[in-house]
Amino acid sequence: MTLATERQPSSEVGVQAAEPSFLEIRDLKMYFPVTEGTVHQKVVAHVKAVDGISFSIARGETLGLVGESGCGKTTVGRCILQLERSTDGQILFKGRDLTQLDQKALVPVREKIQVIFQDPYSSLNPRMKIGSMLAEPMRVHGIIKDPKQRQARVNELLSVCGLDPKFSDRYPHEMSGGQRQRVGIARALALNPEFIICDEAVSALDVSIQAQVINLLEDLRRQFNLTYLFIAHDLSVVRHISDRVAVMYLGNLVELAGGDELFDRPTHPYTRALLDAVPIPDPEVESHRAHKVLQGEVPSPMNPPSGCVFHPRCPLAVDSCRVSVPQGREISPGHWVACSQV
C-alpha cells in the first residue's frame, strides 16, 4: 500500500484526489510481451496496450470510453475485471487495490463488478440453457440456496431485461441477437453488481435493437443504482448515455470531460479529428463542410512515438511534442486535456 504515496502518476487526467472515489485508476499500464522461441521463450518486445492512464468514476455515474479500434479501451475494461493482470498501476475499487488481491480474495469483488460483452453470439455458452446460465452464479456464490427461489429470481431477471420467463428453458442458439444480448445483461445483473463494464455492449446490434438495449441499460441504472464504464466507438451512443466521456489514443488518455462539454467544445486535436469524422445527417451541410482527415496511420503500440504519442499525426505539433510527454491539465472545471498546445 506504500505504492500509493510513492508513485507519481505520469498523466493525471481526471484524478480527483480529494474525495474517495468509487473506482479510481492510477497510472494503469498493461504491456503484453511479444515472445520468440518455442521452448526457451525470449521476450523481444512489448505491446503497450495501455500506457499509464488515470481516471476515476463516481458512484451512479456513466463514464464513456471512446477511441479507435486497438487503442486499448477494451484492455482497460479487462484490467478492471482482473481478466488481465496489469503490468503496473493501481485499480482502486472502493478504496481496495484490485491488483494486489489474489484469485480467492477477488471472488467477493467479482460479485460487484460485472461485464456485458460486445458479441451476443459468443458471450453465451452454447451448451447451457438460459435458466441454468443465470442461476449458476447465484448457486456458486451461495446467494440464493433454494432452487425454487433461484428459479423465481431467474424469471425476475429475465422480465427485468424485457424477456419472457419461458426463455429460461431455451438454448442461446434458439434466440435472436437482441434477445441474447438481453440474456447477457441479465447474467451481469444476477449477482446484484454495483459496477458494470459495457464493452461495446451495443456495437454488434442492429440500430433499432441498439436503441432498445441502451434504454434498457439506462432503466436498469436508475432501478438498481448502477455505475457504468461504457466502452464504445460509436460517438452518438456514447454521447447519449454518458455523464462524462474519456478519449483514448494509443494506450493514453488524451481528454476527459463532461459529455456535452466534450462534444460541444472538443479541445485535444485528436478529439477534434475524431468528432470531425462523424458525418452530419444532412447532405446540404455535409457537402459544404471542410473535413480535416487525420494524416497517416495509427502507430504500432509495440513501438509508440516518443513524447506525445499523437505528435506524428497532430496538426498542432511543435518540436517539443517530440520529446516531452504532455501532462494532463484542467482547462475548465472538470475538463482535462493532455496537450501542451491548447
Added chain:
Amino acid sequence: MAIAQTAIENIVPEETRDPWYVQFWGLVRRQPLGAAGGLVVLIMLFATIFAEVLSPYDPEMISFEHMLVAPNADFWMGTDAFGRDILTRIIYGARTALFVGFTAAFVGSTLGLILGVASAYFGGIFDLVVQRLVDILMAFPLIVLALAVVATLGAGTLNVVIAITIPFIPQCARVVRSSALAIREIPYVDAARALGFGHSRIILRHMVPNVMAPYLIMLTTFVGHAILLEASLSYLGLGVQEPTAAWGLMLQGGAEEFAESAPWVPIFPGLAITLAVFGFNLFGDALRDLLDPRLRAR
C-alpha cells in the same frame, strides 16, 4: 423510452422436429457407410450382451471328439485344435474386444480430454510441460508403447487395458487442446471468470461441453484402434491369456499351424477383427461429418 423496449423481443420461436424414424432414415441415406459401421457396432453390442443365449456351446469346453472339424451344420465355423466351437468363441471374443476397446478408449480419451482442456486453459508453463510430455509419448508408435507397458506390468486382461489406455491419452489431449485453445478466447469463458467461478467449474462446465465433438470422434475411432491393439498384443502372447476367448489369441492359435490344413481356424477370427475395426472407423468418420457444423449445413 421504456415502452419500446419490451414489445419486440418476446417472440418465442416454436420448435418443429421430425419424428425420430424420419430423422433416422435421413441419417442412413446421408451416411450409408456410417450406417453400415453403426450396424457392425450394434451387432457386436448385441453379441456381447446376449453371448450366453446366442452361442450354441461353451466357449472354453474342450472336446477331443471334435478337433479341427471343418464348418458344417453343427459347427458353423468349424472347431479349433482343442475341439472348441469357433462361432461360440467369436461371439465371446466380441465381449472381450468390446470390454477392452470401450474401457481403454473411454478412459484414455476422457483423461486426454481433461488434460487437454486444462492445458489450454492454464497455458504458460503448465501447458508447455504437458505438451512436451505429450510429444515424448506420441513419438512412440502405438503398438511399441503398448508393448513397453505390457512388458513392464505383465500380461492379463486388465494390464492390456492399461497398456492400450496410456498411448491414447496424449493423442486425445493434443486434439482436444487445439479446440480448447480456441474456446478459451471466446467471451463466455471470460464471462465465467468475471463471475468468479473456480478453475474446475470453468474447465468442466464451460469448456469441456464445447469440445465434445472432437472428443466423441476420438472415442469412437479409439475403440477400433483398441480392438486392433488388443488383438495384436494377444497375438504376440502379451495380451489376453488362454483360455479366455479373444480374437487375437484365436488367430495366434491357428495362423501358422493350420493355415493350410484347417484354414477356418484363422480365417474367421481374422474376419471378425477386420469387420469390427472397419465398422468402428466408418462409424467414427460418419460421426465426425455429422458433428462438423461446416459439413452439416446443407
